[in-house]
Amino acid sequence: MLTINLIREKTDEVIRRLQIKNFDAKELVTKILTLDEDRRSTQNKLDGIQSELNNISREIGELIKSNRKEEAEARKNQTLQLKKEIETLSGQLSSNESELKTLLIRLPNLPSQSVPVGSNAEANTIEREGGNLPRLTPDALPHWDLARQYDIIDFELGNKLTGAGFPVYKGQGSKLQRALINFFLDENIKAGYLEIMPPLMVNEDSGFGTGQLPDKDAQMYHVTLDNFYLIPTAEVPVTNIYRDVILEYKDLPVKNTAYTPCFRREAGSYGKDVRGLNRLHQFDKVEIVQIQHPDKSYETLDEMVSHVEGLVRKLELPYRIVRLCGGDMSFTSALTFDFEVFAGAQKRWLEVSSVSNFESFQANRLKLRYREEVSKKPALAHTLNGSSLALPRIVAALLENNQTTDGILIPEALVPYTGFAMITRNG
């Protein structure tokens, strides 16, 4: 959420920049500013009366101590009116504050200066591309057919156990999952990230902290009996580790990585998007999260993008890095780069990673701060995260692009992790 100070001080700029996200903030911002003014004047009055009451109470204490009972009683009568006013004003204040908050959390994050203008994916710009497109024969199979042919992923079985979107990995398919997870984690650790194994369910506060709640609760599986949510990404628990935390300057940047299964309801998805591994309700992902000083967060974003690029290169996949335009960005992001890999048989680019700088938007919700180097004053930190990487679409691309008549080739970097160089029919 944006800070009220920013909205107050740079009202026009806020409205203007939110237009880039196709968000008309004018009305909302006006309401916020009115409420904010009310809030401050109410608090001002309340503070004054509270102070008066505190003084009287102090006097009563002294009077009682020096045995002047009647005077003390007289003083007590003076408080009645004050207490009434305090009750009214503090009621006003708290309802004002909660209303203000519900409005504030409806404002999306401001896009950074470098975000292209545009209302949908067509306006995204290609940052750079790499790798070679596979040369496949026209009868090349999409990954769902390959998965069946080699008996490595069983979609129907997942249907039986749970439902659509919960595949069962078997044999070399299962081993490939483990290999990718370990490969990604090892690479992240080498790059200085600390491995974390977080809970897979979180409470409401955590869901709010990273921005999934209250609005996007339809995306998460909700365990109603205990009021827990299954995590849609490791970003949620890992970032929430730092909720209500004030980091020391020297602790920045914080670099965490975590492998977790991710659970998403994906309500409303259909068609070729959900075919095979393209979109699942449960999938595996390795995430990287950084908490950084505001002055350095964009350097860090570049560093994270390069890191993820290195992984995709090692897997020898054709990829492109996309700078998302205002209309295609998430609610919470200030700048996002998507990674897409080309799946040769489907002839489609599949999104496998999304690396974002949230600036202080999440940190403000989380109350995640650091101490300034010199003044030692707490200030909001910047949070960043990205997938490194999400498995299913990587697997889809690997299967499709590396199919041969003999089997499916495993990229060299992965062989030490799989223990085999090819997926075969009797593997």
Place this chain on the structure above:
RNA sequence: GGAGAGAUGGCCGAGUGGUCGAAGGCGCACGCCUGGAAAGUGUGUAAUCGCCAAAAGCGGUUCAUGGGUUCGAAUCCCAUUCUCUCCGCCA
């Protein structure tokens, strides 16, 4: 799940109705001492909101959370959450 005990600052820990944002200690920061260090010693050391252009200053709030009693609550009452011990169950 049942019974009991508890939750205080970065940490430990005192505080059962008044001047307590909270003794003392540890830690940390800056000095003094020292050839240098250790020890010793001095000073400082929460967050947040409002007023103020800002700093200073002043005022409000915060002793798990939410309510209540009272002129006044860390302290009394109620509820919730969490932690610990014992019992039960259990990978």
